Amino acid sequence: VVIYHPSDERYKKYENKLARIPIWDLEVPILAHPSADPDFGKSGIMMICSFGDITDIRVFRELNLKPKYIINPDGTLNDLAGKKYSGLTIDEARKIITDDLKEIGKIRSEKIVSHRFPTSERSHAKLEFIGMPELYLKQENFVKKLKKYADKMEFLPEKSRQIWLDWLEKISMDWPITRRRYYGTEVPLWYCNECNETIVPKGVSYYQPWKDPAPIDNCPNCSGTSFKGETRIFDTWMDSSISAYYILKYPHNQSVDEDFTNDLLDRDFICDIRPQGKDIVRTWLHYSMLRGYLHFNQPMFNKAWISGHVVSETGEKMSKSKGNSIDPMKIIEKYGGDAL
Ligand SMILES: [Zn+2]
Incomplete structure (x- = not known):
């Protein structure tokens, strides 16, 4: 349009x-x-x-429009982009399309302009959006509840409460939890090759579906006997967001079927404090609280202790890729470890 x-x-x-x-x-x-x-x-x-x-x-x-997918996962254009441009990279095609527009007299003038473009933080490579089916965890429906948690929770310092509230205000989609990378926690799912039924293993174990056989012999839907394992991994915050469960040794300190709100866990369940940096309020804190709500209908922490960053002399975040950090060993040699 x-x-x-x-x-x-x-x-x-x-x-x-x-x-x-x-x-x-x-x-x-x-x-x-x-x-x-x-x-x-x-x-x-x-x-x-x-x-x-x-x-x-x-x-x-x-507007509920049907998107067209003209870029392949390898970054080249496909036939939907037109026969002439199919197989070209974006940069190659852009040049030829400009020439073609000139040829038919549709270019009025040419000048260099600057515009915003998404790039990779580390490699600075230009990024394109490619639509792919992914698994999402619902969160949009629960923003109201999480805002209540944010209001009740104690924040140290108090002003950091607003970081989470601002994030909650901006949520406009559910949480995409699958990633197409190699290293990470495997998504424990298999799919029936006959009817595509999703197979979820029962019980607590670590599964590697890309190489492990499915945990059942027959598909519950069509009795099919062949399955394909999931090859994607979880977003790293799927693991990090249950670090409170790990602290509480859930679920290994009790049988999995037992109600989690038994006496022992009632006493120990809510962790007292989450200490963390301000840059990951929207991920670690937010997703921890979301998971706590979804699993146990309660906040995971009473307090959040949010630390800021030591920044460079120009106020920028220090990072390896920018090379603006200070070698701590030199400071320690000169001033001593306590001073640093
Ligand atoms: Zn099936």
Whole structure:
């Protein structure tokens, strides 16, 4: 779709008309939408495509449009991008498309502009969005409850409460918990090769479904006998968010079927304090409290002790990739360990 801001008088006459995209010869609707910034570029007109940036993805979801997946997982374009561009990388295609637009006289002027683009924090490689099916843990429905926890919990210092409250305010999707990487905690699921039924193992054990056989012989749905194991791993915060259970030795200090709110655990259950850095309030603290709510319907901690960062002389976070950190050994030699 092509959008303009509802207050932008210049385009009212185009509302609900169609615009034709050169080269692909597609017709797309023109709509008024508050996501368009009247000062964007010169025109204030925004082209919304399936995965251009976060705004595009948001508008697509909101308008319930069907996204087109034109980029393969290896970063090349597929046939949906057009036969001529299929197989090219984004940068290669961008150059050829510019030439093609010139050839048909659709480029009015050329100049260098700077714009925001998502990049990898470490490699600085340019990133593209590629839609993939993933497992999500529900959280949107529970924001209200978690806000109550945030209000009741003691924060040290008090002002750090707002970090979590701000995060809760911004939650607009559930938590994607699967990752397509090699190292991490395996997701303990198998799928029936006949009917695709999901097989969840019973009991507590560590499973490696990519190499372990399924924990059952027959599919409960179709009696099928062949299964494929999950190859994805969990988001690291799936592990970290149950560190309180680990402290309490849950569930190994009791039978798994026993109600967790027995006497012993009633006494010990809520951990007194979570000490952690402010940068992971939205992950470690937030997900720990979410998991506690989902599993036991109670907060995991009474207090959160949130520490700040030692920053560089310019106020930036110190990091290895930026090379702006100080070698502690030199400071210790000069001033001693206590002073540091
Ligand atoms: Zn089956």
